[in-house]
Every structure is written in structure tokens, then in C-alpha cells.
Amino acid sequence: MNSFSINFERVSFAYPGRDFLFQDLNLNLPGNQAILLTGENGSGKSTLAGLAASVLSPLSGKVSYPNLAQPNKKKPALYQKLAFLQQNIRNNLAGVNPREDLSLWLQGSDGSKQEKERFVKWALEQWKLQDKAEKPVWSMSTGELKSLALAGISLFPKRYWILDEPLAGLDSEHLDILLTLLQTRRKLNDGLLVVSHNAEPLLSSVDAVLHLNIDGSLKWER
Numbered sequence: 001m002n003s004f005s006i007n008f009e010r011v012s013f014a015y016p017g018r019d020f021l022f023q024d025l026n027l028n029l030p031g032n033q034a035i036l037l038t039g040e041n042g043s044g045k046s047t048l049a050g051l052a053a054s055v056l057s058p059l060s061g062k063v064s065y066p067n068l069a070q071p072n073k074k075k076p077a078l079y080q081k082l083a084f085l086q087q088n089i090r091n092n093l094a095g096v097n098p099r100e101d102l103s104l105w106l107q108g109s110d111g112s113k114q115e116k117e118r119f120v121k122w123a124l125e126q127w128k129l130q131d132k133a134e135k136p137v138w139s140m141s142t143g144e145l146k147s148l149a150l151a152g153i154s155l156f157p158k159r160y161w162i163l164d165e166p167l168a169g170l171d172s173e174h175l176d177i178l179l180t181l182l183q184t185r186r187k188l189n190d191g192l193l194v195v196s197h198n199a200e201p202l203l204s205s206v207d208a209v210l211h212l213n214i215d216g217s218l219k220w221e222r
């Protein structure tokens with residue numbers, strides 16, 4: 001993990017027909033640090049997260065992953081190293097119920113069927129979803145869906161995590177689960193970019209705080 005990093009080099013980005021959100025942005029996100037990105041709603045945090053995950057492409061400049069093998073075919077290699085919780089968590093859900101959803105995330109990874117089933121069980125328990133394992137996702141509340149999406153990310157502890165607004169919708173029990181998990185990751189120097197307009201609960205889980213101003217500039221606050 002420590003060799004993974006995300007590098008923004010003179011990145012400019014605007015949505016079609018809109019003003020630039022970023023111009024000539026330079027930024028390095030080391031794979032062994034936990035960074036909180038905060039700022040007002042609409043300042044461009046989710047856009048920056050999307051650029052960092054190569055879900056969005058810059059209009060000019062580049063986002064690169066210096067130590068990633070196969071840099072020219074970066075998407076498949078990248079997503080072995082990076083897990084992205086999108087603000088719209090429906091983009092993170094794949095199955096008809098939690099058990100199927102988590103199993104699908106493990107498709108194609110190493111391990112026997114039994115090992116994967118045990119891993120899914122562990123993630124369901126960790127996120128207190130075991131009683132909802134067969135519940136149709138269409139009947140789940142926003143908070144339950146957020147927990148399920150986070151359980152999916154938890155299946156990949158060794159990847160760099162980008163979490164966009166992970167607190168939104170969580171009840172206090174699941175907020176504690178998330179904060180404990182992030183604090184453990186911080187001790188292990190596992191890489192994290194966590195995006196939240198509500199910085200306070202996350203301050204003890206990160207090494208540094210980056211504030212995105214409404215003019216697209218970034219300022220390190222800690």
C-alpha cells in the first residue's frame with residue numbers, strides 16, 4: 001500500500017458548459033496517509049474524489065498513480081489498489097440483497113468458495129447487517145444501504161480507500177463502527193481520502209485535513 005500514491009499534475013476540470021472547478025491543480029495523496037477533504041457543499045469535493053479515482057478525466061493535466069504497474073491500461077490495475085465509495089452509494093451496490101452484494105464484490109478474487117462465504121459473513125457481522133443479509137436492497141433505508149456499501153469497501157482492507165461522504169445517513173452505532181475502522185487503518189498507515197462536509201467527527205481518524213475553497217483552491221489545515 002505504501003508505494004501507492006495519487007498524483008495530480010496541473011489538473012483542470014469543468015463540467016460541460018460550466019465554469020472551471022479546478023485549474024492547474026497540483027496535489028499528491030500518499031498511500032500511507034489518511035487525509036480528510038472538507039469544504040462547503042458545491043465546492044467540488046466529489047468531483048475531486050472522482051478525478052482521484054479516475055472515474056472523471058481532467059480536461060487538461062493528468063492524474064497518475066506513480067507506482068502502479070501497467071500505467072497504460074490503468075483502470076483494471078488501478079481498481080486492484082483502490083476502493084471508491086461514491087457519494088451516490090447506489091453506484092456501489094451490485095446485488096439484490098446484502099449477502100449477494102458482498103459475494104459479488106469478491107468475484108474474481110483469490111480464495112475458495114467457503115473462504116469467501118466466511119469473509120462475507122464477517123463483513124455482515126462487522127456492519128451489523130447479519131439480520132438483513134437476505135433483505136431486498138430496494139426495501140433498505142438509506143442508512144442500511146450506506147452500511148452495506150461500506151461493508152463492501154471493508155472487504156478490501158489493503159486497498160487505498162476513497163470514501164465520499166461516508167457519514168451521511170449513518171446512525172450512531174454505525175458511525176462508531178466506521179470511526180473505529182478508520183482509526184485502526186490510520187494506525188496501520190493504510191491510505192485514505194475521506195470526503196466530508198462535516199469534518200469534526202473524522203478529525204481523530206486522519207493525519208491531515210485539506211480544505212477545498214469555493215474558488216477551487218486547496219489549503220492544508222493540519
Ligand SMILES: Nc1ncnc2c1ncn2[C@@H]1O[C@H](COP(=O)(O)OP(=O)(O)O)[C@@H](O)[C@H]1O
Pocket residue numbers: 015016018021039040041042043044045046047048
Ligand atoms: N455531472 C455534473 N454536471 C454538471 N455539474 C455538476 C455535475 N456534478 C456536479 N456538478 C456541479 O459541480 C459543482 C461541484 O459539485 P460537487 O463536486 O458535487 O461538490 P461537493 O461534493 O463539494 O458538494 C456543483 O456546482 C455541482 O452542481
Ligand SMILES: [Mg+2]
Pocket residue numbers: 045046047087164165
Ligand atoms: Mg459531494
